[in-house]
Amino acid sequence: MRRATALWHIDPDDPRAPTVEVWEQLTPEQRREIVDSLPSEFPLDEAAPPEGDPHWHPVTRARTTLDRWFQRAGRRVYVSGNLAVYYPDERVFSPDVIAVTDVETHERDRWVVTDEGKGVDFALAVIVDGRRRKDLVRNVEWFARLGIPEYFVFDRKRGSLRGFRLATSASRTYEPVIPQRGHYASRVLGLDLLVDGGKIRFYAGEAAIPDTDELIDKLGSLVDAAEQRAQDLERRLDEEIRAREEEIRAREEETRAREEAELRLAEALAEIERLRRERGGA
Incomplete structure (x- = not known):
């Protein structure tokens, strides 16, 4: 089989694809050889x-x-x-x-x-x-x-x-x-x-x-907005956690105070009862 470049000369100073007539006469292999040579x-x-x-x-x-x-x-x-x-x-x-x-x-x-x-x-x-x-x-x-x-x-x-x-x-x-x-x-x-x-x-x-620059700017704005929302959410969560911790501490203090009051009351009642028994015995 003749080489395709022999059937169609490619001038390096003015490279051209074959004419339609020449192209139709070429085999698929010859066509690929010429295309790759362009x-x-x-x-x-x-x-x-x-x-x-x-x-x-x-x-x-x-x-x-x-x-x-x-x-x-x-x-x-x-x-x-x-x-x-x-x-x-x-x-x-x-x-x-x-x-x-x-x-x-x-x-x-x-x-x-x-x-x-x-x-x-x-x-x-x-x-x-x-x-x-x-x-x-x-x-x-x-x-x-x-x-x-x-x-x-x-x-x-x-x-x-x-x-x-x-x-x-x-x-x-x-x-x-x-x-x-x-x-x-x-x-x-x-x-x-x-x-x-x-x-x-x-x-x-x-x-x-939108072109690429606008999409990048828009994406950057979306990222900034998402980061701001994340920061706001984190801040609200921190505030809620602190509020919940303060509420728990307040309840614990209230419980301790109630328990101490109940203990003192029990001790006072016990002392009264003791004094009554002593008086009755006297």
């Missing part, structure tokens, strides 16, 4: 320059928020980002955040469309000081041609959000997503996107989905 990193000319925490934080919040939401909802939605994506015979690219619906959600180091049997359904780009033309012009045309149903671009520095959607599965030109009261509806996710306080937020109906 680099999980992507060319430097395709990578955006480092933008530090202002870029990393919104990307991470979006990924973790979506991943946690779909897990809790029981939906099979694969959420990732900065992942090498390979469409047949296309340049590799890596959106900041991607979502693919109705697939297995296990970890991956690349997304090869022909191998997975499905392309990306949702892509999100976060701009800080990067190449706006790449995200807002080239990618809008490219992703539409690839058939990616939805593409959103969050410009953090300008506090703006833009959305693009294919009108039908056969369309290859995006239409803008028109916001309603600031909400950009994602049909793929079943959620709304909104810029709030300089951050991109996801909404389920009218309810904001």
Whole structure:
């Protein structure tokens, strides 16, 4: 059997997945060999320059928020980002955040469309000081041609959000997503996107989905409240124990006093009786 790499040459400077025609001619073993040969990193000319925490934080919040939401909802939605994506015979690219619906959600180091049997359904780009033309012009045309149903671009520095959607599965030109009261509806996710306080937020109906930082803060508040309740309960228990101990001591003192009084009374009665006997005898 011929080696798969001989049937499809992978250029290290421009790695690409096989064309659909070549892919259909490959055996399962040859397909796996080629997929494993595709680099999980992507060319430097395709990578955006480092933008530090202002870029990393919104990307991470979006990924973790979506991943946690779909897990809790029981939906099979694969959420990732900065992942090498390979469409047949296309340049590799890596959106900041991607979502693919109705697939297995296990970890991956690349997304090869022909191998997975499905392309990306949702892509999100976060701009800080990067190449706006790449995200807002080239990618809008490219992703539409690839058939990616939805593409959103969050410009953090300008506090703006833009959305693009294919009108039908056969369309290859995006239409803008028109916001309603600031909400950009994602049909793929079943959620709304909104810029709030300089951050991109996801909404389920009218309810904001909390991000990780908010959940940590909420959990911290719950822990603090639980600790305060525990301290209050411990203090009340201590007070009740002290009150019960004082009550027991008071009862014990009362019992001792009564017993002493009864003893003295008995002694007095005995003395009286003795004196009576002595008087009678005299």
